[in-house]
Amino acid sequence: MTSGTPSYGPGSPTFKCPNCHALTYHVWSRLEVRMGTGSWPFDDEPGAMVVQGHQLTLHPDLIRGGFLSEDDVPHRWFGSTCVGCEKGAVWRQGQLVFPLSSSVDRPHVDMPPDARELYEEARNTYPVSRRAAAALARASLESLLRELTPEQPRASLDELIASLSGLVNRRMWEVLTALRVLGNSTLHSQESDIKTIYMSEEATELVDVIFGAINELVDELVTRPAQSKNLYDMLPPGVRESAERKAAESGHNL
Secondary structure, rough: OOOOEEEEOOOOOOOEEEOOOOEEEEEEEEEEEEEOOOEOOOOOOOEEEEEEEOOOEOOOOHOOOOOOOOOHHHEEEEEEEEOOOEEEEEEEEEHHHHHHOOOOOOOOOOOHHHHHHHHHHHHHOOOOOHHHHHHHHHHHHHHHHHHHOOOOOOOOOOHHHOOOOOOOOHHHHHHHHHHHHHHHHHHHHOOOHHHHHHHHOHHHHHHHHHHHHHHHHHHHHHHHHHHHHHHHHHHOHHHHHHHHHHHOOOOOOO
């Protein structure tokens, strides 16, 4: 996970695209507003532009007797277009404005669709609302556990997490419990130490752990079992039967 907002400008033609996330070349252009027969660099500073009728125009004080040239207007806003994915991004004074840049890791490739959708929403919401992101992360975790334990349709999230005892290590179980409590406290406006830390500017490490635990859970309960089964299935049937018989004779249920 990386923190902070990407900072680039026209002097940076090659960087990691905020859309396709590949290291690619970008074409830059100024963001301009059409005024009459010409166009001027867009400026969002207070008083720089005013609305007259249904049109946006420069503030009269900036015209200075009609001698204002385009070069007199500060160039704060730029657009970049990736030559790879051909998608654009918007920047203000070198800081990425669109698309929103999230510091949260992407979902595990094996995460079930419903849980993935909620996780992606939590990830994309985090730069705007940490409170909403925590609630969505909790929802993603609950969706994941319901997918993995269909035999417990009426179980609460607390009960679903408790059922993981023995399936995951204690560290992960503790983090998942913390995520449940954090999600509940943000949903119901309850105060807690973990919520206070999570909502602070120094929460990067905590966010890493919380969102990372969901991905780790997918790896532990979905990816690794599938990989192990694929490997085991490669063994000759006779070898598998012999190994399973010996395991049964020793009192181990497989």
